[in-house]
Amino acid sequence: MDYQWDFSAVVTYWPVLLVGLKNTIILAAVCLVLGLFFGLFVGAARYSSNRLVNWPATAFVEVFRNTPVLVQIMWFYFAFPIISPIEVNAFTAATLGLTLNTVAFSSEIYRAGIQSISKGQWEAAKALGMTYTEQMRRIILPQAIRRMVPAFTNRAVELVKMTSLASVIAYGELMHQAKTISIIAFNPIEMYTSVAIIFFVLIAPLSLLVQRLEMKKRKSS
Amino acid sequence: MGYEWDFSVVFGNFDLLLLGLVNTLKVTGLALFFGIPLGLVLALMRLYGNKALRWPAGFIIEFLRSTPPIAQLFWFFFALPILLGVEIDPFSASVLTFSLQSSAFFAEVFRGGIQSIDNGQWEAAKAIGMTRNATLQRIILPQAVKRMIPAFLERAIELMKTTTLVSTISYSDLLYQANTIAQSSYRTLEVYTTAAAMYFVVILACSLLVGRLEHRLGRSGEITRG
Numbered sequence: 014m015d016y017q018w019d020f021s022a023v024v025t026y027w028p029v030l031l032v033g034l035k036n037t038i039i040l041a042a043v044c045l046v047l048g049l050f051f052g053l054f055v056g057a058a059r060y061s062s063n064r065l066v067n068w069p070a071t072a073f074v075e076v077f078r079n080t081p082v083l084v085q086i087m088w089f090y091f092a093f094p095i096i097s098p099i100e101v102n103a104f105t106a107a108t109l110g111l112t113l114n115t116v117a118f119s120s121e122i123y124r125a126g127i128q129s130i131s132k133g134q135w136e137a138a139k140a141l142g143m144t145y146t147e148q149m150r151r152i153i154l155p156q157a158i159r160r161m162v163p164a165f166t167n168r169a170v171e172l173v174k175m176t177s178l179a180s181v182i183a184y185g186e187l188m189h190q191a192k193t194i195s196i197i198a199f200n201p202i203e204m205y206t207s208v209a210i211i212f213f214v215l216i217a218p219l220s221l222l223v224q225r226l227e228m229k230k231r232k233s234s
Numbered sequence: 235m236g237y238e239w240d241f242s243v244v245f246g247n248f249d250l251l252l253l254g255l256v257n258t259l260k261v262t263g264l265a266l267f268f269g270i271p272l273g274l275v276l277a278l279m280r281l282y283g284n285k286a287l288r289w290p291a292g293f294i295i296e297f298l299r300s301t302p303p304i305a306q307l308f309w310f311f312f313a314l315p316i317l318l319g320v321e322i323d324p325f326s327a328s329v330l331t332f333s334l335q336s337s338a339f340f341a342e343v344f345r346g347g348i349q350s351i352d353n354g355q356w357e358a359a360k361a362i363g364m365t366r367n368a369t370l371q372r373i374i375l376p377q378a379v380k381r382m383i384p385a386f387l388e389r390a391i392e393l394m395k396t397t398t399l400v401s402t403i404s405y406s407d408l409l410y411q412a413n414t415i416a417q418s419s420y421r422t423l424e425v426y427t428t429a430a431a432m433y434f435v436v437i438l439a440c441s442l443l444v445g446r447l448e449h450r451l452g453r454s455g456e457i458t459r460g
Contacts, residue, residue, distance in 0.1 A: 016316065016317050075438065076434060078441075079433070079434050079437040079438040079441055080395075080430050080433045080434050080437065081394075081395035081396070081397075081398040081409070081433055081437075082395065083398040083399060083401075083409065084398055084409060084426070084429060084430050084433055085430070087409065087412075087413075087426060088426045088427065088430055091416060091422040091426055092422045092423040092425075092426040092427060093423075095237060095422065095423045096237055096423065170300075173302075174301070174302040174303070175302070176302075177302035177304045177305060178302075178304060178399075180304065181304075181402055188302070188304060188305060188308075192308070195312070201308075201312035201313045201316065202313040202316055202317055204313075205305065205308050205309040205312060205313045206309065206313065208305055209297075209301045209305045209306070209309060212300070212301045212302055212305055213297055213300050213301050216300040216301070217296060217300045220296065220299060220300050
């Protein structure tokens with residue numbers, strides 16, 4: 014255990030790590046926004062009583078929930094370009110994989126959230142003459158979303174962690190930058206330790222937030 | 235879309251893919267074997283330890299939960315061997331990483347389960363003269379573990395999905411085998427689609443099983459989720 018720690022390369026290559034951090038945050042933010050947006054529609058589709066709407070949505074959700082996300086990213090990077098009309102670079106492939114994965118998981122959160130609202134709310138809104146869309150938008154969703162916040166924050170935590178998988182297809186996020194530097198500077202110990210710490214600093218506040226939100230939710234219910 | 239599908243490469247190498255699947259299950263199984271007891275220890279340290287035990291346990295759990303598994307895996311595979319001066323092969327690094335990684339999640343499941351048991355159970359056990367350890371062992375854990383089963387199985391499924399990372403340090407799991415076959419045959423579409431389908435079949439089967447179990451336990455009493 015007489016290893017001499019030397020973090021000087023971490024300092025020297027700090028700008029490279031910062032680029033990686035920026036890319037990690039961009040990827041996570043893009044996938045979170047797109048995932049939560051489309052998740053609502055898929056969640057609503059699964060809630061629908063029309064089979065033509067319900068079944069494809071269910072199949073989509075089950076496929077993306079029951080396959081490893083790394084396989085999804087690899088599929089979009091190596092297999093999808095063969096049948097895709099557009100060119101797929103590492104960022105597109107990672108965004109596709111992570112977004113669709115987030116869509117699948119968040120649609121389940123929307124579904125559970127919507128189902129947790131009592132039937133009386135729907136009936137009361139209907140009695141006031143609201144259409145289905147109005148009931149959903151004005152009465153159900155505002156109440157349901159408040160209950161879904163802890164689960165969504167949890168998804169965000171998972172998503173930030175999952176962006177590190179984009180390093181496997183050489184997207185220049187934090188993990189990939191660290192790998193590159195560690196090869197140039199021969200310092201895997203310091204490099205990977207630093208990256209773990211950076212991720213921890215990035216994610217720990219989010220997970221603490223989840224815990225507090227869940228505690229608050231438990232108290233209020 | 236004039237692409238001609240050709241699955242002959244997949245059929246010709248199906249035994250390699252199956253071997254990969256067996257290796258995936260092996261890593262998952264061993265990580266569960268080590269991760270669950272370790273998770274129990276961490277949970278007990280966090281719940282009942284003094285400060286010297288509680289804080290490190292809390293920190294380990296939070297650190298393992300708040301860093302990406304791939305960062306942990308790379309640390310154990312690339313960094314730890316230099317630090318210790320020993321060689322660590324991909325298999326050992328994988329089992330080590332995923333045992334520790336899953337132990338943090340299992341610790342939280344244990345904690346949730348133990349905390350969900352009504353205080354009256356503790357008091358009743360105390361009233362008939364049981365020590366704290368005996369209460370935990372005979373009264374609390376048996377009830378808590380039953381409630382935790384669905385959460386455990388869900389974590390086990392998550393773990394199996396996460397083990398695909400071992401392909402990045404060239405341990406021959408299902409994804410690694412798919413990579414190898416795809417690279418040598420250029421049939422990426424067929425190979426990756428097949429690999430995804432294989433994962434889907436195995437994981438969906440497990441998920442359905444968990445769903446049914448949850449349903450049954452849900453009827454017989456409340457359950458906690460991790």
